[in-house]
Amino acid sequence: MTPSIRNRLLGIAALIALAVFSLWPRTVTVRALGEDGRMQDMLTRKTPLKFGLDLQGGIHLALELDESKGAVQNREDAIDRALTVIRKRIDEFGTNDRVVQKSGTERIIVELPGERDPARAKAVVQRSAFLEFRITDMQGLFRDAIPRIDRALARAGVRVEGADARPASPLAGLLQTDSAAADSTAADSAVSGPGVLSGLLFEGGLAGEYLVPEEFFPRVDSLVRIPEVAREIPRGLELIWGAAPRSQGARSYRPLYAVDRRSIITGEQLADASATIDQTTGGAIVQFTLTRAGGRVFGRETARHVGDNMAIILDGRVQSQPPVIQSQINRNGQITLGNADLREAQDLALVLRAGALPAPLHIVEERTVGASLGDDSIRKGVTAVVVGAIAVVVMVALYYRIAGLLAVLALAIYGVLTLGGLAAFGATLTLPGLAGFVLSVGMAVDANVLIFERIREELKANKTVRAAVDAGFQHAMSAIVDSNATTVLTALFLFQFGTGPVKGFAVTLIVGILASFITAVFVTRTFFMIWMERRTATQELVI
Amino acid sequence: MIRLFDNASYDFLAVRRTAYLATALMAIPGLLMLAVRGVNESIEFTGGSLIQVHVADTSKTIADVRAALAAGGIRGAELYTFGTAQDYLVKVQVTDTTGGATGAAQAVALTVDSTMTAAFGSEVYRRDRVEALSPRVGSELRTKALMAVLLSFGATLIYLTIRFEWRFAIAAIAATAHDILLTIAFIALMDLEITLVVVAAVLTIVGYSLNDTIVVFDRVRENLHKYRRASIYAVLNQSVNETLPRTVLTGGTTIAATLALLIFAGPVIRGFAWVMTFGIVIGTFSSIYIASPLLLLIERRWPGEDIRGTKTLDSPRTQPTAVPAD
Numbered sequence: 072m073t074p075s076i077r078n079r080l081l082g083i084a085a086l087i088a089l090a091v092f093s094l095w096p097r098t099v100t101v102r103a104l105g106e107d108g109r110m111q112d113m114l115t116r117k118t119p120l121k122f123g124l125d126l127q128g129g130i131h132l133a134l135e136l137d138e139s140k141g142a143v144q145n146r147e148d149a150i151d152r153a154l155t156v157i158r159k160r161i162d163e164f165g166t167n168d169r170v171v172q173k174s175g176t177e178r179i180i181v182e183l184p185g186e187r188d189p190a191r192a193k194a195v196v197q198r199s200a201f202l203e204f205r206i207t208d209m210q211g212l213f214r215d216a217i218p219r220i221d222r223a224l225a226r227a228g229v230r231v232e233g234a235d236a237r238p239a240s241p242l243a244g245l246l247q248t249d250s251a252a253a254d255s256t257a258a259d260s261a262v263s264g265p266g267v268l269s270g271l272l273f274e275g276g277l278a279g280e281y282l283v284p285e286e287f288f289p290r291v292d293s294l295v296r297i298p299e300v301a302r303e304i305p306r307g308l309e310l311i312w313g314a315a316p317r318s319q320g321a322r323s324y325r326p327l328y329a330v331d332r333r334s335i336i337t338g339e340q341l342a343d344a345s346a347t348i349d350q351t352t353g354g355a356i357v358q359f360t361l362t363r364a365g366g367r368v369f370g371r372e373t374a375r376h377v378g379d380n381m382a383i384i385l386d387g388r389v390q391s392q393p394p395v396i397q398s399q400i401n402r403n404g405q406i407t408l409g410n411a412d413l414r415e416a417q418d419l420a421l422v423l424r425a426g427a428l429p430a431p432l433h434i435v436e437e438r439t440v441g442a443s444l445g446d447d448s449i450r451k452g453v454t455a456v457v458v459g460a461i462a463v464v465v466m467v468a469l470y471y472r473i474a475g476l477l478a479v480l481a482l483a484i485y486g487v488l489t490l491g492g493l494a495a496f497g498a499t500l501t502l503p504g505l506a507g508f509v510l511s512v513g514m515a516v517d518a519n520v521l522i523f524e525r526i527r528e529e530l531k532a533n534k535t536v537r538a539a540v541d542a543g544f545q546h547a548m549s550a551i552v553d554s555n556a557t558t559v560l561t562a563l564f565l566f567q568f569g570t571g572p573v574k575g576f577a578v579t580l581i582v583g584i585l586a587s588f589i590t591a592v593f594v595t596r597t598f599f600m601i602w603m604e605r606r607t608a609t610q611e612l613v614i
Numbered sequence: 615m616i617r618l619f620d621n622a623s624y625d626f627l628a629v630r631r632t633a634y635l636a637t638a639l640m641a642i643p644g645l646l647m648l649a650v651r652g653v654n655e656s657i658e659f660t661g662g663s664l665i666q667v668h669v670a671d672t673s674k675t676i677a678d679v680r681a682a683l684a685a686g687g688i689r690g691a692e693l694y695t696f697g698t699a700q701d702y703l704v705k706v707q708v709t710d711t712t713g714g715a716t717g718a719a720q721a722v723a724l725t726v727d728s729t730m731t732a733a734f735g736s737e738v739y740r741r742d743r744v745e746a747l748s749p750r751v752g753s754e755l756r757t758k759a760l761m762a763v764l765l766s767f768g769a770t771l772i773y774l775t776i777r778f779e780w781r782f783a784i785a786a787i788a789a790t791a792h793d794i795l796l797t798i799a800f801i802a803l804m805d806l807e808i809t810l811v812v813v814a815a816v817l818t819i820v821g822y823s824l825n826d827t828i829v830v831f832d833r834v835r836e837n838l839h840k841y842r843r844a845s846i847y848a849v850l851n852q853s854v855n856e857t858l859p860r861t862v863l864t865g866g867t868t869i870a871a872t873l874a875l876l877i878f879a880g881p882v883i884r885g886f887a888w889v890m891t892f893g894i895v896i897g898t899f900s901s902i903y904i905a906s907p908l909l910l911l912i913e914r915r916w917p918g919e920d921i922r923g924t925k926t927l928d929s930p931r932t933q934p935t936a937v938p939a940d
Binding site: 125133189434435436437438439440441443444447448451452454455456458459460462463466467470502503505506507509510512513514516517520521524527528546549550553554555556557558560561562563564565567568569570572573576577580 | 617618666668740741742743744745746747748750751755758759761762765766769770773774777810811813814817818820821822824825826828829832833836856857859860863864866867868869870871872873874875877878879880882883886887890
């Protein structure tokens, strides 16, 4: 063996070792939800090859500021703060390889691979989690204003049977909801009532609490938003709906609360929150602790309002029934969550700990893949790779025989190098990526074919074996370089402009082409050199 | 040991008119179809939502699913079977351009969920995939896809001009444009949905087709230097023939790979696999029958010395009589 061949073999061995090392399972930290509802770090061994959302299931979200309810001041700052809050929440949510990043200046991308409950993930990401405590309307100012509101509505021409106040649903044409039916019944029953609004609500058991039959909820909600009505609502008060309907007998009512516009404290003063089950009622509760400064403010305010009802408002909805303030409360309190289960309470505690979003966000893009579809895709994709590779190997081996076997060996090395390269670059393997892999197997033989064909031609021109092999490699080179370069160029643009799955395809293609180039011009060449060394005497090359 | 097309000497350039005709026969109906039916863009470009559901009960048919959706109040949705008789796609296009649109798309997904669970039970019904995009994100993606296609075209043109000579570059690009045109015609004829992944497939065809053409042109470049006295017609024909075994073998292995994708990789990637398979057949065809005639055409239109570094021999005066006159 000549020193040159030995060096080449060492080079090949080093490349393979590098690729295998990149693929070797290693110990990584995995975060998962523990028994206590908090995140825990656990160690596990896995191959550092990342699978895309389409292969392992999961969720991809793109979020933007929702300005449908008013413009957001200082958008860039709002996005940056939202990013921090979402990152904090997701860190506690417990998916590996999670991504929270800004895309452009106004969009946030959230990716949770392997997440099995996308609805829950979406809720955690999107929830504003703005918590505030406000005193309800203890003087009954809103009750006194109801007749004025009825008159204002009449003046504004809102008739009892008027359908123009129906909430404009973006789904109006698509989903036939019950709102149309509810509107007509609302109108019917209100005819007998004294006024448009007063005919739709009843006074509740607490000061400032009103009950609206659930079927009239959309109608009343749109009525109180009419500017003429908003003007008549007493200064310093605000109407806020309850979070969940309440059943009384056979009927279901939605509570509506008149509360102070001013909040006595907000979630910004929260230091900690945790979920637990109330031992006496069996319902889920969230216990919270305020910061020292927040505790002082809260203590002062609650001392002033002993005997009053305090509404706990989360994201613009009153949670459960406002409790009566029995005595001064300082740093610790709790939120009772009606019929929520422990998991929901844990999610709430989580978003409260992470803090509120500075502005509401809406989802502009969602891609969710279920775990079973992901598994199915992996299985099918791998089948395609295996079948495709076998077909290619059989064709090449039949066509070139011994030289073909060299090419097949080179192809196997190519496979290891490509996978190793993907792992080393931290690339994500997607279903189109697997397709790219199959494709590059087909194309990887191309470089070998170019060389072999060239050697055949050189042999035909009566060159010696050694000269033919040298000339074959040398002459095939320009075609190999040019054709690979254009494919890499195309793949680079795909990478630049593509989204998740397409990016995966582009990466596999680029890594595959690099690997095929190395194997063809370096590995196959070395094999030829070894082979020729043995056969110099016979001067015979079967190709 | 097999040797295909050993010492082949077909006169490929002689049948170039037949090749053009074959191309036209394929392209014109396809493009007409495209003009009539319009582009079948996926919701990735139009905005809307797509929900893939699985109904595990084999006695349920698409009619049951349609009835369940209708009972749930979902109107204006398209319903397809997807791969198997148990998998369905529900597609809803949302044309609303306001921010609420994805809200609508999301709500559709939720309604499909609750409707189907109510109709079939959670044991039988499973939601496999949701894609929901606002129309604005869709049009952004459309712009990006177009940018990717145009820029990669531009970049390859520049690369080819640097590595070869401008007439080679134009012929290669024209041959690639021909492949793209035919692939688009094929997409239209098959009524395939244009998704981001299908666009990626088309771009890969660009790469592959150029690759094929470049191998032939590389040989042309070499032969032009080697056989300085031969006509360009003869050199082109010889180059195509010399590279023929490689063209056919590489085409064969690559098609074997894409066929494996088409057959085994499942419905999610099927559109991609169709486009790749067809594109590689066309890319192989064009590098034999289209690219070289185009180079001949361009060389005759703009004769010059730089195509082989010396004054061309292919002026009408020096053309050998053995070669059929054009």
